[in-house]
Structures are given as C-alpha cells and as structure tokens.
Amino acid sequence: MLHKLSYISLLLAITVLACQNNVKLPSQSEPVLFAAHIAPIIHQNCSKCHNEDGAAPFSLIDYTDIAPKAKLIAYVTEKRLMPPWPADPSYTHFANETYLSDEQIALIKRWSEEGCLPGDTASLVQPEILVKKWRQDKPDLIVHMPMPIKVSGNNSDLFMVVKIPFELPQDTIIRAVEFVPGNKRLVHHVNTHIIQFDAAKKGNLRDGKYFINQDQTKSTQIHKELGLLNDDGTYAPMTPSVSNYLPGSQFSFYPDEIGGFRVGKKNAFYLNDMHFGPSPIEANDSSYYKIYYGHKEPKRPVKEFQIGTLGLAPVEPKLEVPANELKTFHIKFTVPTDISIVNIVPHMHLIGKRFWAYAIKPSGDTIRLIRINDWDFRWQYFYMPKTMLKVPRGSTIYVEGDFDNRASNPNNPFNPPQLIAEREGSMKTTDEMFQLIISYVPYEKGDELIVLE
Ligand code: HEC
Incomplete structure (x- = not known):
C-alpha cells in the first residue's frame, strides 16, 4: 500500500502530467479555458513580476509555464499570498493595484481542478510582445x-x-x-x-x-x-x-x-x-x-514630504518597543500649501504590524490615504492614487502604526524578544523605522482629473 504522502505526490504528478499533456479531464458544463479565462488574469496580475527579468523566481506567461504550477497557483491565490498587495482594497484603490477578486480566485481553482484546459492558445498574444509591454519603453x-x-x-x-x-x-x-x-x-x-x-x-x-x-x-x-x-x-x-x-x-x-x-x-x-x-x-x-x-521643459518637479523617522514630523511617543509588547505610535503633520499627491510610501521594518494614514481637511472632511492591516516587510510599494489626489493647505495628515514585539510575531528578528527602537535613524532591518513619504507637486486647478498609471 502506498504511503499517504507518496500517494499525494503521485496524484500531483498525474495532475501535472495531465496539464502538460493537455489531457482533457471530466469537466462541468462550461469548462474553464486557459486562453479565454486564465491567461488574462495571470497576464494582468502576475506576469509583470513573473517574467525572466522580473522580481519573481520563475516566469508565468505561457500555458507551459502556468499549467504545471496550476495547483500551487490555486493555493497561493486562495490564501491571498499572491499577488502581493498589502493595502486594504476596501479602504482605498490605487493605479498600480494588483488584486484578485473572489470570482477570479474561484475561476483559477476550477481551472486547476478541471485539468487546466488550454483552449485556443494559438490566439494568445505572443509572450515576447507581452513582456515588452511590462518592461518600460527603451531607455535613452x-x-x-x-x-x-x-x-x-x-x-x-x-x-x-x-x-x-x-x-x-x-x-x-x-x-x-x-x-x-x-x-x-x-x-x-x-x-x-x-x-x-x-x-x-x-x-x-x-x-x-x-x-x-x-x-x-x-x-x-x-x-x-x-x-x-x-x-x-x-x-x-x-x-x-x-x-x-x-x-x-x-x-x-x-x-x-x-x-x-x-x-x-x-x-x-x-x-x-x-x-x-x-x-x-x-x-x-x-x-x-x-x-x-524628456522632450518638454519640466514644469512641476516632484517634491516630497517625509514624515516620521528622520522626517519633518516626529514619531510619538519615541519609537521604542519593549520586549513582549504590542505598541501603537502616531505621526501628525499639517500640510503647508495646496498639494496634489502623486505617490505615497509607507515604511516600517520587521515588527511593523499595521499602518494607517489619512488626512483631515480644515473643513473636517477625511481624505483616505492608505490602510495596511497586515504589514509585510517584504512588500513595500510606491502607492500611486488613480488620479492626482488634492490635499488642501491646512489639512493634517495622521499616521497610526502598530509594532508587535512579542515572541508570537513570526517576523520578530529576536528570540527571546528584546527592546527594538529607532536608533538615530539607523536603517538596519532589526532596528525600527516608521515613516510616510508623500511625493507631490504644487496643486493646480484640474489636477483631480489627471489620471496616473
Ligand atoms: C510584485 C511582484 C509579484 C507579483 C505581482 C506576483 N508575484 Fe508571485 N512571487 C513573487 C516573488 C518575489 C516570489 C518569490 C517568493 C517570495 O518572495 O515570496 C513569488 C512566488 C510565487 C509563487 C511560489 C510560492 C511558493 O511558495 O513556492 C507562486 C506560485 C506565485 N508567486 C504565483 C503568483 C501568481 C499566481 C501571481 C498573480 C496572481 C503572482 N505570483 C504575482 C513576486 C510576485
């Protein structure tokens, strides 16, 4: 009798082979097809990192790249490990958002379970053309x-x-x-x-x-x-x-x-x-x-406000997290002129747990900036709003962050935990930082309509 583990790997091997050899397994009335349904999801959300030059260790472009990994892909998408997108999409959306809907995740799973049917792969755009699209134009x-x-x-x-x-x-x-x-x-x-x-x-x-x-x-x-x-x-x-x-x-x-x-x-x-x-x-x-x-004289150079560690406004209280504690810190900064935000970068190190930023206008209205409910040190993005985001003069930006210095935090660099602090802006990953970097241009009328991509 087969050992349980080897039985599972045998099953996996059969599925992989089945996917690679395009063997049709029994399917429901409407089969999920790679070319028609799956390729667009992967190309949109995965391939910009998963290509030869990208940040990920393997390519996900062609049917032959993707089908053998169908089970793993179904798993990492269902667990929302991939694509990495730490910002909470129920709070704010961004131009560079990569996030799968529940329907897309279910579709990937069904495709994998139905045996990774290829569909009309000949109709797909050639991979070289796709890859060119993800890389920027030719540099000068x-x-x-x-x-x-x-x-x-x-x-x-x-x-x-x-x-x-x-x-x-x-x-x-x-x-x-x-x-x-x-x-x-x-x-x-x-x-x-x-x-x-x-x-x-x-x-x-x-x-x-x-x-x-x-x-x-x-x-x-x-x-x-x-x-x-x-x-x-x-x-x-x-x-x-x-x-x-x-x-x-x-x-x-x-x-x-x-x-x-x-x-x-x-x-x-x-x-x-x-x-x-x-x-x-x-x-x-x-x-x-x-x-x-560039071909046009630059009119509005991008400037930045860096707040928090080493920045224009301090972290309060002082960023020191005693061993075995979960502690919350704040940053508060009032914007001196009308600005249009083009990018924000939240930054923490290993024991960062939650990051939340918003602005309150002089009128009392709130402008949502970003909320990250489960900070992951490995995925730190430049978050670009969908359109230039106006923050009027006199608005106060509030940032709130939790740092978890308990042994139960798997990202804690020390075992047993020890005091972790901001040490004169030390950038060592085992020291902490708490920053929000806001890239902006001076506001001009109509900026709200300028789409960022
Ligand atoms: C921002 C870049 C990026 C995007 C977008 C991205 N990945 Fe990844 N992916 C990575 C990196 C880097 C790794 C290497 C492992 C790690 O660092 O977590 C990885 C690892 C993986 C793994 C291997 C996991 C393991 O445990 O072996 C799978 C499978 C995967 N990605 C699938 C996907 C799928 C499917 C998508 C789209 C739905 C996607 N990735 C989107 C960067 C990305």
Whole structure:
C-alpha cells in the first residue's frame, strides 16, 4: 500500500502530467479555458513580476509555464499570498493595484481542478510582445556601476554609499530614472540623487572611490572620499530622490510635464543609501540605471514630504518597543500649501504590524490615504492614487502604526524578544523605522482629473 504522502505526490504528478499533456479531464458544463479565462488574469496580475527579468523566481506567461504550477497557483491565490498587495482594497484603490477578486480566485481553482484546459492558445498574444509591454519603453541611456559591489556571506546587513558617474554630450532633460537591481535577492533598498557638476568646476568625475561602507566611514568624510565635491572643495548642486527602490516596488512614469529635471554634461548618481540584506554566501551585485529623456521643459518637479523617522514630523511617543509588547505610535503633520499627491510610501521594518494614514481637511472632511492591516516587510510599494489626489493647505495628515514585539510575531528578528527602537535613524532591518513619504507637486486647478498609471 502506498504511503499517504507518496500517494499525494503521485496524484500531483498525474495532475501535472495531465496539464502538460493537455489531457482533457471530466469537466462541468462550461469548462474553464486557459486562453479565454486564465491567461488574462495571470497576464494582468502576475506576469509583470513573473517574467525572466522580473522580481519573481520563475516566469508565468505561457500555458507551459502556468499549467504545471496550476495547483500551487490555486493555493497561493486562495490564501491571498499572491499577488502581493498589502493595502486594504476596501479602504482605498490605487493605479498600480494588483488584486484578485473572489470570482477570479474561484475561476483559477476550477481551472486547476478541471485539468487546466488550454483552449485556443494559438490566439494568445505572443509572450515576447507581452513582456515588452511590462518592461518600460527603451531607455535613452543605460548607466552601469563602474564595478560590481561584493556582498560578503556573513549574514549581516551591508549599507553602502555609492557614486556612479555619467557624462552627457549636452544639457539634457531627464524625464525618469529607473533603478534595476542586479542581484534581486540581495538589493533591499536604494535612494538615488543626482549630483550635477558645473564642468568648469570639476576636472575628473572619476576622482575618489566608487563606493564605501556607510558604517565604516564618518559621515563628514563621505563626500570627500567619494570625490563628490567640486575641485575647490565646495558642494555641487543636487537633485534629490530621482529614483528610489524598495522590495516589490515598480517603476512608473508620471504624466507629461510632471516630474523631470534638467542636467548638464557632468553628473554622478549618488546613492546615499544602498542597502543589501543579509546573505549566507558571498555574492556580487551589478545594479544599473535606465534613463529616459524628456522632450518638454519640466514644469512641476516632484517634491516630497517625509514624515516620521528622520522626517519633518516626529514619531510619538519615541519609537521604542519593549520586549513582549504590542505598541501603537502616531505621526501628525499639517500640510503647508495646496498639494496634489502623486505617490505615497509607507515604511516600517520587521515588527511593523499595521499602518494607517489619512488626512483631515480644515473643513473636517477625511481624505483616505492608505490602510495596511497586515504589514509585510517584504512588500513595500510606491502607492500611486488613480488620479492626482488634492490635499488642501491646512489639512493634517495622521499616521497610526502598530509594532508587535512579542515572541508570537513570526517576523520578530529576536528570540527571546528584546527592546527594538529607532536608533538615530539607523536603517538596519532589526532596528525600527516608521515613516510616510508623500511625493507631490504644487496643486493646480484640474489636477483631480489627471489620471496616473
Ligand atoms: C510584485 C511582484 C509579484 C507579483 C505581482 C506576483 N508575484 Fe508571485 N512571487 C513573487 C516573488 C518575489 C516570489 C518569490 C517568493 C517570495 O518572495 O515570496 C513569488 C512566488 C510565487 C509563487 C511560489 C510560492 C511558493 O511558495 O513556492 C507562486 C506560485 C506565485 N508567486 C504565483 C503568483 C501568481 C499566481 C501571481 C498573480 C496572481 C503572482 N505570483 C504575482 C513576486 C510576485
């Protein structure tokens, strides 16, 4: 007699084979077909990560990618593990939302149970065309790191400050900058600024080091050691936050004339914070940037309010979570002018549990921003409202967050639990942070009608 476990794997194997070989299993009166019903759901919600260049470890594009994984797909969608979408869709919707309806989940399950019928797969769009759609248009320029960064296999976080010089033949309008992680498993987050040198004040862009370990260098020495100063020792102008990357985040363009900036001939990306997660084995990273030029003079550059840790408004009370406690913290910030929000980024580390943000207008009305009921450190998105979101001057933004420092929290980095706090803005994942980053442009009449994608 078969052991129970091997019986199950045998069943699984039969189903997998059945799916791969297109064998029709008995079906209900209306069969669920891959081409007609399932492919559109997967292409819409999964393939942008599940392709060769995406964040996920395997592709989900073709019937032959998907059918053998039908059971697993039915499982992860039913449990709502995939697609990862931490924001509560009953609170607010976003332009970049990936979320399956209950009907879509049931359909996937039925398809898997009915034997993964392919339907008319010949009618589907060719995968190469689909993949092209998920990748952005061709960039105008690709800028690589001058050399790979070595991440040693010592199981601890690595924080680097990095300089990546690039020269252009003439003054250029940059519409967008996209960071592409080299080692997707290790690159955790990156904040990028551009330093714009006056060619007369900077001889050699390659002076100094390309990168240094943040923990091993005095912060006052960093610019000097990286050769980021002008030749006379003064600071060159900088455009902040041209590109940021967090786990799960996806690059997108703003509408014409929003965002964008002008640069001269001599420039350097300045990654004041490039964080690699812990690794058990030595590895290299060669991340790079894609630059997209603009054709119109930028009218409204995107600015940001960062509130909470290291920001314009403090976390209250001080962000310290004693061992074995679940504690709630607040941030409160009054908006000084009329703004149109184009993006928000909630940020916490491992023991973050719940994140909720909204604004109260001077009239007393509430503007919902975001609610995350079950914070997951791995999926941190740039949430883009469906249309530009006006927040009038004098509105107060309230942020509330729970941090769970009990042993029952599976994401607790310490066992037994120990005090976890915000340590002078330490970005280590085992310390905590509580931030909301709001990207905005000054409000103009009609912004409410501008659709973001
Ligand atoms: C934002 C990117 C992203 C999207 C969108 C996404 N995935 Fe994933 N998926 C991942 C990553 C990354 C992993 C690797 C495991 C992990 O980190 O959880 C993964 C893992 C998986 C796994 C393996 C789980 C396991 O336990 O082995 C399955 C199955 C899966 N995804 C299916 C889907 C399906 C189906 C969809 C759409 C309905 C989807 N994913 C959407 C990024 C994504």
